Amino acid sequence: MRIVIAEDNALLREGIVLLLTNNGHEVVASCAAGPEVLAALRKHRPDAAVLDVRLPPTFRDEGLRAAVEARCEFPELPILVLSQYVEQTYATQLLAHGARGIGYLLKDRVGRVEHFLEALDRISSGGTALDPEVVTQILSQKAASRPLENLTPREHEVLELMAQGLTNNAIAERLTITERAVSKHIRGVFDKFGLPPDGGNLHRRVLAVLTYLGNAGATGKDGGQQAPG
Incomplete structure (x- = not known):
């Protein structure tokens, strides 16, 4: 699977890249800020995207807004959103644009390799993957x-x-x-x-x-x- 990721924390970003590549996926672009996301998606047309909710420059909802815009431009693109905390407003906003191919996980799930990869596989198949919390x-x-x-x-x-x-x-x-x-x-x-x-x-x-x-x-x-x- 060809994947675009967006995460401002360099250590976590490289960890996700390593995790994905070690499990047979290809990371075609890794972004560190919100404005980079759509450009990367347009350029690479990936099979899925993994996006942090809060990205530079504002660290508010850059990733979420990028996810919503991406779903408008690429309606079939599976998107897995990561968040440090439960962002109720952000979660419901994202789901309001349709649940097919959407995932929302807390970041500590990324450390649980099987759980993270299962969520990615589920959304890529058109399902949903919402964190229990x-x-x-x-x-x-x-x-x-x-x-x-x-x-x-x-x-x-x-x-x-x-x-x-x-x-x-x-x-x-x-x-x-x-x-x-x-x-x-x-x-x-x-x-x-x-x-x-x-x-x-x-x-x-x-x-x-x-x-x-x-x-x-x-x-x-x-x-x-x-x-x-």
């Missing part, structure tokens, strides 16, 4: 302002794992239930969210996740989870 904080914030009283505790658990990008089989293993039971709970979520069946299970799966994250209106044409409900 990101999902937990966003869902907690939404639940505090708008409790979803119609969801059962189990449906809530299944939906949270869906948001992390897990397949039905992986959810079943995590919760120690059957895959058939997972499908039943997902159908219950679809029904309670009022998601029409004519969009297909993949489309409804993403809509369900983004409804729970408060971004349902922006995902009309995106699908992307790997297993139907």
Whole structure:
């Protein structure tokens, strides 16, 4: 896979380059500032991008804005965003542009090589890869302002794992239930969210996740989870 990365910390940037190249990927460009990102993407047309949220010159949302602009210009480009902390606003802004091929991980996950590489593979296949801590904080914030009283505790658990990008089989293993039971709970979520069946299970799966994250209106044409409900 040909990858563009953007990270201002030189040590971490070189570490990511080494990690990716040692696992068979090619880093075609490594950027240290926000304004460099789009130029590198246009020049190299990579298979994926790994971007830090906060980049020079402002160290605010340079990487996030670059990611959003990149998705507008290259809608099919898989993007894995890295952040030091859970940035709820940034996470929901990025997801508002569609969940297909999007990942959001905390930086400490990069040190967990298998987790990081799995997330990269997942988004490159059109799935999503949301850090569990990101999902937990966003869902907690939404639940505090708008409790979803119609969801059962189990449906809530299944939906949270869906948001992390897990397949039905992986959810079943995590919760120690059957895959058939997972499908039943997902159908219950679809029904309670009022998601029409004519969009297909993949489309409804993403809509369900983004409804729970408060971004349902922006995902009309995106699908992307790997297993139907």
